Amino acid sequence: MRPALLALCAACGAAAPAPATPAAGRDVKFAIITVDRPSGSAELRVDPDGTWHSHLTFNDRGRGPDVTASGTFDESGALRTLTTTGHAYDGQDVDETLVDQAGMLRWCSHGEHGEARDGAGYYVPLQEGIASYAALVRACRHAAGRRVKLLPAGEAWIEDDRAIEVDLAGRKRTLHQVALSGFGFAPQLVWLDEHDQLFANVSAWLSMIQVGAEPLIPKLVAADNEWLAERNARLARTLAHRPPAAGLAITHAALFDAERKLIVPDQTVVVVGDRIAAVGDAHTAIPPGAQVIDAHGRTLVPGLWDMHVHIGDGDGILYLASGVTTIRDLGNDIADLVARARRFDDGSELGPHVLRAGLIDGPGKFAAPTGVLAATPEQARAAVDRYVGLGYVQIKIYSSVDPALVPVIAKAAHEHGLRVSGHIPFKMKASEAVLAGYDEIQHVNFLFLQFLAGPDDDTRTPLRYKLVAARGAELDLDGKDVQAFLDLLRDHHTVLDPTVSTFENQFTADPGDFDPTLRPYAGRLPAQVERGAHAGGLEADAAQRATFRASYAKLLDMVARAWKRGIPIVAGTDGTAGLQLSRELELYVEAGIPAPEVLALDTLGAARVMRVDKDTGSIAAGKRADLVLVDGDPTRDIAAVRDADVVVCRGVVYDPAELFSAIGMRPRP
Numbered sequence: 189m190r191p192a193l194l195a196l197c198a199a200c201g202a203a204a205p206a207p208a209t210p211a212a213g214r215d216v217k218f219a220i221i222t223v224d225r226p227s228g229s230a231e232l233r234v235d236p237d238g239t240w241h242s243h244l245t246f247n248d249r250g251r252g253p254d255v256t257a258s259g260t261f262d263e264s265g266a267l268r269t270l271t272t273t274g275h276a277y278d279g280q281d282v283d284e285t286l287v288d289q290a291g292m293l294r295w296c297s298h299g300e301h302g303e304a305r306d307g308a309g310y311y312v313p314l315q316e317g318i319a320s321y322a323a324l325v326r327a328c329r330h331a332a333g334r335r336v337k338l339l340p341a342g343e344a345w346i347e348d349d350r351a352i353e354v355d356l357a358g359r360k361r362t363l364h365q366v367a368l369s370g371f372g373f374a375p376q377l378v379w380l381d382e383h384d385q386l387f388a389n390v391s392a393w394l395s396m397i398q399v400g401a402e403p404l405i406p407k408l409v410a411a412d413n414e415w416l417a418e419r420n421a422r423l424a425r426t427l428a429h430r431p432p433a434a435g436l437a438i439t440h441a442a443l444f445d446a447e448r449k450l451i452v453p454d455q456t457v458v459v460v461g462d463r464i465a466a467v468g469d470a471h472t473a474i475p476p477g478a479q480v481i482d483a484h485g486r487t488l489v490p491g492l493w494d495m496h497v498h499i500g501d502g503d504g505i506l507y508l509a510s511g512v513t514t515i516r517d518l519g520n521d522i523a524d525l526v527a528r529a530r531r532f533d534d535g536s537e538l539g540p541h542v543l544r545a546g547l548i549d550g551p552g553k554f555a556a557p558t559g560v561l562a563a564t565p566e567q568a569r570a571a572v573d574r575y576v577g578l579g580y581v582q583i584k585i586y587s588s589v590d591p592a593l594v595p596v597i598a599k600a601a602h603e604h605g606l607r608v609s610g611h612i613p614f615k616m617k618a619s620e621a622v623l624a625g626y627d628e629i630q631h632v633n634f635l636f637l638q639f640l641a642g643p644d645d646d647t648r649t650p651l652r653y654k655l656v657a658a659r660g661a662e663l664d665l666d667g668k669d670v671q672a673f674l675d676l677l678r679d680h681h682t683v684l685d686p687t688v689s690t691f692e693n694q695f696t697a698d699p700g701d702f703d704p705t706l707r708p709y710a711g712r713l714p715a716q717v718e719r720g721a722h723a724g725g726l727e728a729d730a731a732q733r734a735t736f737r738a739s740y741a742k743l744l745d746m747v748a749r750a751w752k753r754g755i756p757i758v759a760g761t762d763g764t765a766g767l768q769l770s771r772e773l774e775l776y777v778e779a780g781i782p783a784p785e786v787l788a789l790d791t792l793g794a795a796r797v798m799r800v801d802k803d804t805g806s807i808a809a810g811k812r813a814d815l816v817l818v819d820g821d822p823t824r825d826i827a828a829v830r831d832a833d834v835v836v837c838r839g840v841v842y843d844p845a846e847l848f849s850a851i852g853m854r855p856r857p
Contacts, residue, residue: 240258291305
């Protein structure tokens with residue numbers, strides 16, 4: 189999960205004279221809170237000459253940014269110079285500059301460079317997110333239509349701007365809740381104070397707020413959630429197309445039979461309500477008055493599954509637009525996830541079916557920011573009971589859990605019929621986790637750590653993937669120890685959730701390279717998503733990058749060997765909602781798994797793992813009406829799943845082009 193306050197890197201300036209930038213001599217300090225505990229700080233200071241300076245740092249389980257910036261604005265509030273240094277969330281160097289030379293703005297960073305004449309737009313800092321918040325609001329407030337053109341590309345606009353009165357330590361304060369759109373897939377909600385300066389950016393997970401105002405975080409989060417719920421309900425009313433009572437018929441479809449892993453030509457599928465009523469040949473009866481979709485030249489596949497997500501605002505639309513009709517959330521704020529899944533089901537927010545896994549971690553500085561912490565057997569069993577009572581179907585064990593508690597958690601979960609999976613806890617090996625009760629392992633890097641991690645290597649930290657990047661290429665996958673380990677996984681029917689697409693950009697991309705996951709969508713993405721896709725992966729010189737790429741090839745090889753050995757694979761991403769799944773499936777094919785097998789494992793195979801295959805996962809009468817109509821034949825080219833023309837979820841019809849447009853993506857060529 190990426191922190192919301194990192195996702196917004198605001199533009200500066202205005203089309204007409206704007207209120208002054210932060211007053212000289214004003215020093216504003218911010219606290220950064222992860223859930224309910226301090227995790228960092230930020231500061232904004234302005235010199236007498238108007239030069240501003242900001243610093244932001246926080247620690248999230250051994251990761252997190254440390255960014256120092258300074259810059260100047262002109263008299264209208266437009267950003268004219270910028271210098272930003274430090275490191276980003278995953279440790280990449282930050283070195284961004286903006287200079288004003290003879291009427292031209294020129295910018296440069298590790299991932300990009302460019303120039304534009306004065307007045308062509310408003311430069312968007314990639315990393316600075318303190319001084320630029322309020323500057324963007326001023327720019328939009330004083331522009332026609334409250335909309336400004338951004339540099340290097342895109343637009344930003346104010347979707348809403350509300351004054352809200354709060355009580356802080358007995359003093360009434362009037363804050364502004366501003367919804368900024370155009371940067372990402374969902375609006376960024378920013379809070380400004382009475383001086384129109386940044387007051388807070390909050391979420392259920394990570395919040396930044398002026399020091400002394402921390403008690404307001406729950407109230408501001410609730411206000412943000414209320415605004416988002418209203419917006420999501422409006423989108424749901426507009427974008428969900430409900431067939432007539434007589435039903436829906438998809439005719440002349442090349443249908444993917446997930447049981448037999450092949451295409452059946454010229455099929456008709458009839459949907460009534462939220463269920464498939466009939467599947468047959470071209471002579472299948474179509475109810476009078478039913479909506480008919482002629483699928484000539486296209487392939488009808490079961491709704492896709494993403495088995496590793498952490499869903500957030502705006503993600504539901506991205507999943508549906510990408511043909512993903514079922515997701516498994518593997519760790520989230522409990523109240524937020526329960527409420528969001530309920531809204532998906534009742535149609536007040538657009539999104540797929542959600543299977544919920546409850547995260548359990550141990551206490552300490554590397555504890556997960558969401559989930560439940562357990563340090564004793566009693567706490568572990570209580571955590572499982574809590575998730576059972578909320579209707580969760582799986583337990584996910586995280587990196588700081590005491591290995592001695594793993595069998596306790598597994599036994600309690602299995603007694604209630606819940607599956608058990610997770611990271612491999614610190615000071616435990618994957619083989620030990622399997623023997624202690626794991627049904628599934630998240631992330632292929634933990635298979636490598638079985639052999640590469642020493643007793644003192646702290647795998648609660650980013651070392652869990654950096655060590656694999658540095659040394660994965662060394663591992664002999666033909667060695668007896670690896671073979672014995674794979675046999676153990678096969679014999680215990682252990683499922684692997686490899687999330688190989690999560691590591692691809694990290695291991696293989698240099699600054700300036702386009703993230704392979706997002707490359708097929710280049711030119712269509714919201715402004716800051718497009719720019720962020722050029723940031724590159726883990727810091728590395730040329731020799732290190734070659735090693736990292738060789739290690740990445742070994743990850744794919746490990747996945748292929750696991751599949752050939754009969755170890756069940758599920759497709760999860762742990763990354764960009766919706767858009768990333770097609771890349772995950774492509775990588776399985778690149779690794780050597782045939783495309784029909786990949787399509788089957790992501791549909792009926794996932795349903796079987798989650799023990800719901802009698803209800804979903806294939807196209808058969810009586811099953812849920814979760815269907816995707818795609819251009820081309822994904823059994824020949826798995827990338828065809830990226831080109832969905834029609835998506836049906838719960839019997840409701842969606843146009844992916846409409847969905848993508850609603851979250852700021854441009855049409856495909």
